[in-house]
Amino acid sequence: MSIMTFSVLPAQKKSIDQKVDSVLKLMTLDEKIGQMNQYNGDWAATGPITKDGDKQSQIKKGMLGSMLNVTGVDHTRTLQEIAMQSRLKIPLLFGQDVIHGYRTTFPIPLGEAASWDLKAIEQSARIAAIEAAAAGVHWTFAPMVDIARDPRWGRVMEGAGEDTYLGSLIAAARVKGFQGKGLGNTDAVMACAKHFAAYGAAVAGRDYNSVDMSLRQLWETYLPPFKAAADAGAATFMNSFNDLNGIPATGNAYLQRTVLKGNWNFKGFVVSDWGSVGEMINHGFVKDNYEAAMAAANAGSDMDMESRSYIQNLSKLVKEGKVKMAVIDEAVKRILRKKFEMGLFDDPYRFCNTEREKKEWNNPEHIIAAREIAKKSMVLLKNNHQLLPVNKSVQTIALIGPFVKAKSDNLGFWSYDWPDDTTRIVSLWEGVRSKAPAAKMLYAYGCGIKDTSRAGFAEAVAAAIQSDIVIISVGEARDMTGEAKSRSTIQLPGVQEELIKAVAATGKPVVVLISAGRPLVFNWIADNVPAIVYTWWLGTQAGNAIADVLFGDYNPSGKLPISFPRTEGQIPVYYNHYNTGRPAKDENDLNYVSAYTDLPNSPKFPFGYGLSYTQFSYSDIKLNKPTINAKETLTVQTTVTNTGKFDGEETVQLYTRDLFGSVVRPVKELKGFQKIYLKAGESKTVTFDLTADDLRFYTDQLQYIYEPGDFKVFVGGSSADVKEAAFTLVK
Numbered sequence: 001m002s003i004m005t006f007s008v009l010p011a012q013k014k015s016i017d018q019k020v021d022s023v024l025k026l027m028t029l030d031e032k033i034g035q036m037n038q039y040n041g042d043w044a045a046t047g048p049i050t051k052d053g054d055k056q057s058q059i060k061k062g063m064l065g066s067m068l069n070v071t072g073v074d075h076t077r078t079l080q081e082i083a084m085q086s087r088l089k090i091p092l093l094f095g096q097d098v099i100h101g102y103r104t105t106f107p108i109p110l111g112e113a114a115s116w117d118l119k120a121i122e123q124s125a126r127i128a129a130i131e132a133a134a135a136g137v138h139w140t141f142a143p144m145v146d147i148a149r150d151p152r153w154g155r156v157m158e159g160a161g162e163d164t165y166l167g168s169l170i171a172a173a174r175v176k177g178f179q180g181k182g183l184g185n186t187d188a189v190m191a192c193a194k195h196f197a198a199y200g201a202a203v204a205g206r207d208y209n210s211v212d213m214s215l216r217q218l219w220e221t222y223l224p225p226f227k228a229a230a231d232a233g234a235a236t237f238m239n240s241f242n243d244l245n246g247i248p249a250t251g252n253a254y255l256q257r258t259v260l261k262g263n264w265n266f267k268g269f270v271v272s273d274w275g276s277v278g279e280m281i282n283h284g285f286v287k288d289n290y291e292a293a294m295a296a297a298n299a300g301s302d303m304d305m306e307s308r309s310y311i312q313n314l315s316k317l318v319k320e321g322k323v324k325m326a327v328i329d330e331a332v333k334r335i336l337r338k339k340f341e342m343g344l345f346d347d348p349y350r351f352c353n354t355e356r357e358k359k360e361w362n363n364p365e366h367i368i369a370a371r372e373i374a375k376k377s378m379v380l381l382k383n384n385h386q387l388l389p390v391n392k393s394v395q396t397i398a399l400i401g402p403f404v405k406a407k408s409d410n411l412g413f414w415s416y417d418w419p420d421d422t423t424r425i426v427s428l429w430e431g432v433r434s435k436a437p438a439a440k441m442l443y444a445y446g447c448g449i450k451d452t453s454r455a456g457f458a459e460a461v462a463a464a465i466q467s468d469i470v471i472i473s474v475g476e477a478r479d480m481t482g483e484a485k486s487r488s489t490i491q492l493p494g495v496q497e498e499l500i501k502a503v504a505a506t507g508k509p510v511v512v513l514i515s516a517g518r519p520l521v522f523n524w525i526a527d528n529v530p531a532i533v534y535t536w537w538l539g540t541q542a543g544n545a546i547a548d549v550l551f552g553d554y555n556p557s558g559k560l561p562i563s564f565p566r567t568e569g570q571i572p573v574y575y576n577h578y579n580t581g582r583p584a585k586d587e588n589d590l591n592y593v594s595a596y597t598d599l600p601n602s603p604k605f606p607f608g609y610g611l612s613y614t615q616f617s618y619s620d621i622k623l624n625k626p627t628i629n630a631k632e633t634l635t636v637q638t639t640v641t642n643t644g645k646f647d648g649e650e651t652v653q654l655y656t657r658d659l660f661g662s663v664v665r666p667v668k669e670l671k672g673f674q675k676i677y678l679k680a681g682e683s684k685t686v687t688f689d690l691t692a693d694d695l696r697f698y699t700d701q702l703q704y705i706y707e708p709g710d711f712k713v714f715v716g717g718s719s720a721d722v723k724e725a726a727f728t729l730v731k
């Protein structure tokens with residue numbers, strides 16, 4: 001069935017814009033408003049659901065443009081068939097939070113970011129899109145590209161961490177992955193860059209909280225990943241729950257009209273966040289839903305997710321002249337354009353192919369890819385005396401803790417439960433079993449993730465005593481970090497740290513694995529346990545991937561994409577801070593300097609940090625010249641040598657510091673990185689090119705400029721462990 005029957009010209013000869021116009025001409029005002037309306041389906045919910053009964057008759061009347069949380073070929077087909085009974089037969093768009101996988105669950109986005117591997121990240125999004133598209137989904141509400149410097153914020157797990165440069169590259173990689181070879185291919189889903197904007201800066205890390213920041217900070221730190229997503233072709237944007245400097249993002253014309261649709265020339269459409277149009281009443285920005293609809297539509301929010309403000313008020317607003325017809329037409333055109341680009345007018349059922357759904361349901365290549373990226377995402381935080389890797393001929397190994405046999409907790413927040421999860425998800429126990437089949441494996445649960453009972457400690461200690469090595473696997477349950485999951489304390493939950501203390505007291509060599517959605521605070525473990533691997537939530541292949549790392553079949557290469565605080569009182573702690581007027585000379589300096597009296601300023605583990613089973617040494621930096629002008633290129637060279645016994649991969653990081661500027665600049669800013677693989681004993685020279693363009697920043701008048709002056713350049717394996725050199729930029 002095709003809408004093309006309404007065309008005045010033969011369909012194939014018309015551009016998409018002409019097609020959109022010819023449909024628009026046929027639409028009544030109510031049908032137009034219907035396109036701007038999105039409801040949750042009746043099967044699952046990811047927000048405070050409003051049950052209002054008869055969605056199906058609303059679809060039939062053309063009062064609905066899109067639905068979320070409707071997946072599966074059968075469900076989507078059923079609803080699309082109803083849309084085809086509407087007067088104009090405009091197909092529905094089905095959106096879903098496909099954040100880190102659909103059927104195959106990949107590591108959480110923050111974990112994937114630790115791989116610094118853009119190809120792998122793109123591939124993970126690609127596979128998620130293939131699986132979701134095969135299940136009838138047209139549109140994912142991802143990537144989340146919010147910069148996050150506060151690990152109390154539950155949504156820190158969904159982004160790429162604290163750095164704007166890394167975050168921008170990852171944003172583009174994810175958009176490319178989701179959209180594949182382009183909209184119109186049946187394995188491509190529309191990406192949605194969210195949450196526009198600055199949601200990651202919610203005060204005190206409390207979800208849905210306010211954001212107040214300078215426009216300079218907004219442009220320099222928070223907007224670039226959105227720009228990168230737009231430039232990569234993101235089909236849609238989602239606005240956010242927070243207010244920004246007193247204006248809710250959903251009613252923020254500066255963000256949506258001036259910046260996104262104006263400066264950036266974005267051609268897609270903007271969907272509100274769940275209920276965020278109506279929530280402007282709670283913000284105290286508008287007095288009722290009538291005003292909410294007016295504010296949101298006029299500010300450039302094209303589609304209303306679940307507020308029902310548009311469907312109930314826009315018609316009256318247009319008739320009363322409060323929202324111009326042109327505003328409605330523009331929004332509807334943006335939405336229709338995407339429906340055309342997706343090919344849904346040609347065939348509304350093109351994502352409803354049962355054979356394809358079955359084929360992608362258990363695609364073995366996806367499972368292999370999930371294991372690969374899971375391996376790359378882990379970060380080795382500590383490995384004293386080369387305790388890891390474990391020898392495969394180990395005789396007795398104790399596996400202790402609530403994560404050893406965990407299944408769904410490996411998936412993390414924003415993942416889907418399927419009936420066959422018990423066989424689909426590989427637990428740590430199963431991963432180790434297949435890696436070291438001859439080893440005697442002892443198991444003790446120890447305690448539950450959130451438990452306060454120590455009843456299982458004795459059994460854990462007994463298992464440890466009988467073993468040659470102990471692996472303790474602890475962390476956060478999958479519902480502890482995510483939307484509406486902010487925590488004021490981010491220690492390991494329950495008595496898990498006590499369990500570790502009890503087991504470590506046996507004197508046996510202990511490796512701790514931490515599965516979590518955010519940086520946690522675990523000082524005793526960090527200071528006393530010889531080996532620690534941060535495994536995030538790794539997804540379906542968690543157990544296999546962890547076993548690959550534990551037994552040395554994969555040499556860990558992950559680097560933290562976010563600083564780990566020493567305590568919550570230090571938050572926000574991030575590497576690219578300013579120097580202040582009174583920087584501390586060192587960690588003992590308390591002489592009226594910017595420091596805590598009870599804590600060093602540095603994080604527990606810095607941005608960019610991560611060990612390997614081998615060691616890498618860096619030569620001094622070589623520059624091609626000490627001074628460049630605005631047209632020249634500075635080449636920054638360093639030779640990296642693998643001085644250890646294992647082959648391994650290193651992420652070589654380049655930072656700069658602008659020493660004096662018309663506005664103060666961070667002590668370090670990431671400007672580049674390269675991943676290199678070195679055999680044991682091998683050396684490689686790594687070259688970075690820097691030009692004046694890389695040294696641009698926003699002035700207090702928001703000009704994006706570079707300024708001649710003195711700079712430092714740093715190269716190293718973490719933001720806190722670098723070689724440095726100096727150069728000057730002249731006019």
Ligand code: NOJ
Nearest residue numbers: 046047097141273274483
């Ligand atoms: C609210 C979340 O903030 C957003 O990220 C998500 O896409 C929507 N709910 C839909 O589930």
